[in-house]
């Protein structure tokens with residue numbers, strides 16, 4: 001089957017490249033190949049009753065399918081160059097912001113118009129952070145919420161399926177350069193195209209490494225973020241979340257001068273499992289609909305670990321730590337902050353007596369047996385620093401789930417147009433290592449689509 005363009009992966013990167021191509025180059029024959037299910041068929045079996053923990057499905061519905069890893073996410077589209085990726089290094093800061101704003105406009109047009117755009121500009125909270133050795137990063141954030149995010153994706157799919165051919169449950173196994181383009185192979189079929197856009201996200205990271213090796217595309221890798229997910233009563237952070245919804249706060253530890261940061265804040269949200277290549281880690285999200293709100297807020301505290309020569313496998317390091325927690329806890333582990341600092345494991349009885357009701361059924365345990373001392377020390381220091389701007393953060397009953405790991409895909413060597421050294425092969429989104437967020441991944445898709453359609457170049 002011959003296409004002009006094949007897009008591999010139907011996450012935000014793939015969706016937005018398909019969307020923009022359908023608009024700017026409707027004459028092109030385009031196909032999207034997705035290893036997971038269509039949106040309405042995606043179901044995580046964890047129901048909190050019969051199935052409480054991750055059963056390691058062959059295809060993880062949280063990570064794969066139409067909408068990608070973002071489908072059941074909190075739908076927080078951060079419009080900023082301060083975090084979420086380094087797209088600006090390729091396409092420039094103002095272009096990156098322009099495209100993130102464009103993505104926001106499309107999201108609003110397809111169902112997100114009633115949602116709120118929060119901003120840190122003019123926030124009094126910035127000063128309070130600085131007075132307490134913390135730094136609030138600048139951003140605007142559109143919170144679609146898990147429910148509206150789903151509606152936006154559903155509407156986008158309704159539009160796209162009239163213009164683009166979608167192949168679901170079709171994991172691409174290889175991409176091979178041929179005369180005039182690429183041969184793209186699934187288990188039981190072969191397709192060809194002139195140009196290929198790969199947008200396989202974090203779940204496709206191992207496959208991406210193989211493709212880069214096979215096609216001699218250079219990659220670099222040396223970072224992983226490791227930490228915990230904090231869950232506490234929503235009231236403790238409400239003065240921050242009511243105004244900003246999501247705040248990215250950075251702290252430099254006194255002991256080691258390591259950077260610890262908050263990540264993915266979910267007011268009134270829930271803590272969830274995440275399964276990446278069979279390893280269960282923790283994440284969180286929340287709904288826009290107040291009826292689905294919980295009494296808790298959750299956010300991650302992460303310490304960035306950069307490795308220098310000769311060690312290259314930073315993701316392998318993060319995986320080993322996550323595996324250790326899976327080994328001890330059978331999945332995600334939870335511990336009260338009070339138990340952690342007293343050097344004892346949490347038990348079901350202590351969790352039951354606690355004033356914070358966990359929103360994820362995790363195994364009570366001892367995170368100090370899992371996390372390296374330096375990382376744990378950084379997290380504890382940060383909790384006390386946050387306690388100064390949000391008193392109650394360091395309460396004994398604050399829950400810490402572990403481990404949370406942010407795996408960074410190795411960074412693929414790309415030019416300013418996100419094209420590899422193989423002519424006509426583009427790598428976008430989180431799979432490229434350039435982006436780590438919904439807005440950056442989507443913007444990278446728009447950028448490449450415009451470039452291919454001849455509407456964008458710098």
Ligand SMILES: Cc1cc2nc3c(=O)[nH]c(=O)nc-3n(C[C@H](O)[C@H](O)[C@H](O)COP(=O)(O)OP(=O)(O)OC[C@H]3O[C@@H](n4cnc5c(N)ncnc54)[C@H](O)[C@@H]3O)c2cc1C
Pocket residue numbers: 008009010011012013014033034035036062063064065066067068069070071072073074075076077078084170171172173199200201202203204207264272274283284285428429430431435436437438439441442
């Ligand atoms: C629970 C959760 C909550 C999150 N919350 C937020 C948030 O609020 N804000 C934010 O900015 N980010 C959030 N993120 C991160 C965000 O989802 C990602 O940054 C974003 O989805 C990346 O988009 P992408 O298109 O690059 O990749 P992905 O969304 O990962 O999509 C890649 C797609 O490619 C498919 N694929 C992989 N390999 C193949 C193959 N060989 N053949 C065919 N298909 C393949 C996968 O099935 C997947 O559907 C969250 C992530 C999770 C897991």
